[in-house]
Amino acid sequence: MAKKSAADGHAIGALGKLTGVNIETIRYYERIGLLPRPARTAGNRRTYGDTDVRRLAFVRKARDLGFPIETVRALLDLADQPERPCDEV
Numbered sequence: 001m002a003k004k005s006a007a008d009g010h011a012i013g014a015l016g017k018l019t020g021v022n023i024e025t026i027r028y029y030e031r032i033g034l035l036p037r038p039a040r041t042a043g044n045r046r047t048y049g050d051t052d053v054r055r056l057a058f059v060r061k062a063r064d065l066g067f068p069i070e071t072v073r074a075l076l077d078l079a080d081q082p083e084r085p086c087d088e089v
Contacts, residue, residue, distance in 0.1 A: 010049075
């Protein structure tokens with residue numbers, strides 16, 4: 001994945017404000033693979049795009065509804081593979 005400039009994305013604090021998710025929770029979701037590792041600036045700061053904002057907002061809503069992390073992971077996996085046959089879903 002190509003590196004983005006700071007102007008191309010959101011810093012982790014902005015991502016947290018946009019989604020209502022704590023920065024430490026964002027880092028945790030990255031560690032466990034719910035969020036992909038973000039691009040980094042030349043100064044090694046994380047930058048997140050609009051796809052990351054939508055994905056994290058989905059994770060937050062699913063968790064707020066009481067879905068366990070493994071179920072959220074399975075739902076994200078389905079979303080990441082739209083070519084999968086419907087009978088597998």
